[in-house]
Amino acid sequence: MSTNQNQRKWQKVTWLGLPLVLIGGWFYPLLGFALLGCMVGAVGIALFDGRSWCNWMCPRGSFFDLFMEKISAKRQIPRFFRRWPVRAFMVLLIFFMMGLQWYLSWGNLPGMGLALVRILTVTTIVGIILAVVYSPRTWCLICPMGTIANLLTKKDRALRIEPSCVNCKLCSKACPMQLKPYNFRQDGxxxxxxxxxxSSCVAACPKKALSFAGQAAENCRVA
Ligand code: SF4
Ligand code: SF4
Structure with a gap:
């Protein structure tokens, strides 16, 4: 089984965490604290493997890939969502909202859990709208934890691009984040x-020009 297929298999399990907290949290607010686990996971993994948490470990990211793909307009994600002032604003907004709600309900654990469920609900609704209007993973560009993970990411386990790249751009079409690996051909x-x-780009590349360290390009190819 390819890396790509393996990740899809895990996504079919991890996405269930989203309805569990999003719906269950309104009845059992302590479930909201699961969000803290997601935050710690995203940041912790970013320290040694970039945004790989967002791939299949994040329940919401898995949900976007599995379900939004079918109903998304699949348009180009506007540059607005990649701008650092926008991303910084989202980080500050979410942590301000969380801090304010926790301040108002401090000591009341169900109240604090419900604050997290509210944030998850609102951001997921926004994420679904963006997925429908633009592309399934649009939210992932302004997700506060994704932005923090981005800032903590080192380049040492980044995608490698071989000189055999012919600039066909198929990798970018397959990329859920709409990145452009071919633009980095000179850097390698x-x-x-x-x-x-x-690894969607790795699977899509007809020249087997893409790979991650310790992973042969052909191993990632979808059968
Ligand atoms: S799919 Fe492969 S060959 Fe085509 S642009 Fe991307 S890296 Fe280059
Ligand atoms: S498709 Fe390739 S460049 Fe895009 S997120 Fe996946 S691994 Fe990274």
Missing amino acids: VLGDRDCIKC
């Missing part, structure tokens, strides 16, 4: 830290 390594390491 992807310089965009929003790569979630899904």
